Amino acid sequence: EPLLSASQMQHLKQKGKITYCIDPDWLPFEALSKQAKHTGISAEYIRLLQKMLPVPLELYPTSDWPASLQAAKDRHCDLLTLAMPTPSRLEYLNFSKTYLDVPNVVVTTKDKAFIRSVADIPDSAPIGIRAGFGTLELYQQRYPQLQLVPFHSYEQGLVQVQAGNLYGMLGNMGSISFSLQQNSITNLKIAGRLAEDTLLSLACRNDDPVLLEIFDTLLAQISPEQKQQINNHWLAIRYDQGFDYELFWQMLLAFVLLISIVSISYLKLKKLNQALTEANIRLEQLSQHDPLTGLYNRQYFEPRVQQALALCQRQQLPLTLAMMDLDHFKQINDNLGHNFGDQCLKDFATLCQSQFQRKDDLLVRYGGEEFVLVSVGCDAETMQELLQDFLQRLEAHQVQLNKQQGHCTVSIGWYCDIPPSDMDSETLVELADQALYLAKDAGRNCLVRSKAVVSSSPDC
Numbered sequence: 001e002p003l004l005s006a007s008q009m010q011h012l013k014q015k016g017k018i019t020y021c022i023d024p025d026w027l028p029f030e031a032l033s034k035q036a037k038h039t040g041i042s043a044e045y046i047r048l049l050q051k052m053l054p055v056p057l058e059l060y061p062t063s064d065w066p067a068s069l070q071a072a073k074d075r076h077c078d079l080l081t082l083a084m085p086t087p088s089r090l091e092y093l094n095f096s097k098t099y100l101d102v103p104n105v106v107v108t109t110k111d112k113a114f115i116r117s118v119a120d121i122p123d124s125a126p127i128g129i130r131a132g133f134g135t136l137e138l139y140q141q142r143y144p145q146l147q148l149v150p151f152h153s154y155e156q157g158l159v160q161v162q163a164g165n166l167y168g169m170l171g172n173m174g175s176i177s178f179s180l181q182q183n184s185i186t187n188l189k190i191a192g193r194l195a196e197d198t199l200l201s202l203a204c205r206n207d208d209p210v211l212l213e214i215f216d217t218l219l220a221q222i223s224p225e226q227k228q229q230i231n232n233h234w235l236a237i238r239y240d241q242g243f244d245y246e247l248f249w250q251m252l253l254a255f256v257l258l259i260s261i262v263s264i265s266y267l268k269l270k271k272l273n274q275a276l277t278e279a280n281i282r283l284e285q286l287s288q289h290d291p292l293t294g295l296y297n298r299q300y301f302e303p304r305v306q307q308a309l310a311l312c313q314r315q316q317l318p319l320t321l322a323m324m325d326l327d328h329f330k331q332i333n334d335n336l337g338h339n340f341g342d343q344c345l346k347d348f349a350t351l352c353q354s355q356f357q358r359k360d361d362l363l364v365r366y367g368g369e370e371f372v373l374v375s376v377g378c379d380a381e382t383m384q385e386l387l388q389d390f391l392q393r394l395e396a397h398q399v400q401l402n403k404q405q406g407h408c409t410v411s412i413g414w415y416c417d418i419p420p421s422d423m424d425s426e427t428l429v430e431l432a433d434q435a436l437y438l439a440k441d442a443g444r445n446c447l448v449r450s451k452a453v454v455s456s457s458p459d460c
């Protein structure tokens with residue numbers, strides 16, 4: 001089926017040819033080459049349209065765009081290839097449906113914020129725009145608050161943006177990108193896309209309404225794929241979205257929030273860990289120490305004495321184990337009260353700690369009023385002196401609680417020797433214990449060394 005009706009065909013044949021005007025300097029959309037040839041996007045559309053027409057499409061060359069508009073007004077040409085419908089143009093032109101839709105963008109220096117709409121352009125900031133184009137008319141009408149400064153070329157405007165005299169330059173993405181590339185401008189950025197696109201149509205002289213019908217029909221024949229191919233050829237210029245400050249701040253805020261949450265959680269966790277560590281230390285303390293005297297308890301003693309024994313056996317060192325039992329402690333309790341008894345135990349422990357201060361000395365509350373000293377490496381002579389001195393210091397010490405006063409003494413059975421390799425800790429304790437009984441038997445407040453159990457008399 002033919003595209004055009006018989007009457008439309010007849011009309012065209014009567015005309016003989018169709019003349020058109022272009023903007024001779026508006027790449028990538030259209031231009032006249034040095035060889036006076038029509039080039040750019042509209043040239044490709046003209047080629048496609050020509051294939052569907054029975055009569056030639058003929059370029060009517062002009063010196064500039066206003067001259068093309070004037071030529072259309074004067075009916076020197078039947079068509080304008082790419083034009084925006086504006087009220088003034090509608091007086092002498094009809095416009096086809098939009099066949100080219102190009103985003104409008106704003107170019108600024110790189111330090112400016114991202115622009116999403118006209119509202120993001122600061123008040124009274126001068127914005128450059130191409131003079132004589134439909135876009136100027138459109139923005140003047142829609143946004144009277146904008147300080148639009150018309151320029152006769154994009155280049156002139158962009159230079160002013162670079163110089164800081166303009167906040168930005170507004171224009172369609174195709175022309176702007178082309179101008180940036182042509183002039184090798186790299187210190188500007190496309191700061192944002194505006195809501196309104198440049199919608200371009202084919203304009204036909206309005207005294208010949210059949211022309212509009214014909215070109216609307218023919219343009220509808222051009223497939224989206226063909227349009228895409230043309231666009232890809234001329235408009236596929238990658239452009240920098242610019243630095244999105246809004247996104248940057250949002251991301252920074254999110255980052256700060258995240259860091260805060262992590263830090264707070266970390267601090268809470270650290271506090272909990274600290275509390276846990278402290279609780280563990282306390283627990284360990286409790287599990288290893290006697291609460292009344294602060295000395296190690298019997299539970300702690302068992303593995304330690306085995307370690308000390310093994311060490312001395314291995315390294316042939318003298319090992320001391322002194323079993324110390326307070327004398328007549330029941331009587332002290334009975335006569336002066338249980339609290340006074342407690343005070344005696346505490347004072348005993350304090351004196352003991354001050355007497356046996358070596359790093360490896362182990363002092364243990366072994367039972368009620370029974371204590372053990374384990375010491376590694378000290379020879380028997382020195383130990384004898386230390387223990388003897390301790391007996392005297394304890395005897396001389398006055399225990400005081402409230403207004404009560406008293407003294408306590410201790411009996412000590414002690415082992416001090418390089419332990420034989422077959423000796424175990426139970427035997428060691430037993431030897432000291434036996435010596436302690438001898439010390440008790442000998443009248444208390446004295447020392448008995450286990451080795452000398454049989455042969456020597458107590459050292460009381």
Ligand SMILES: Nc1nc2c(ncn2[C@@H]2O[C@H](COP(=O)(O)OP(=O)(O)OP(=O)(O)O)[C@@H](O)[C@H]2O)c(=O)[nH]1
Pocket residue numbers: 292325326327328329330331333337338339340341342345367368369440444
């Ligand atoms: N105040 C007080 N007394 C305790 C504690 N643990 C044990 N005792 C008492 O210590 C006394 C030990 O008495 P005994 O075993 O008869 O020994 P003793 O009276 O010291 O007699 P000898 O050891 O033979 O000199 C008992 O009366 C216990 O109640 C304690 O933590 N505090």
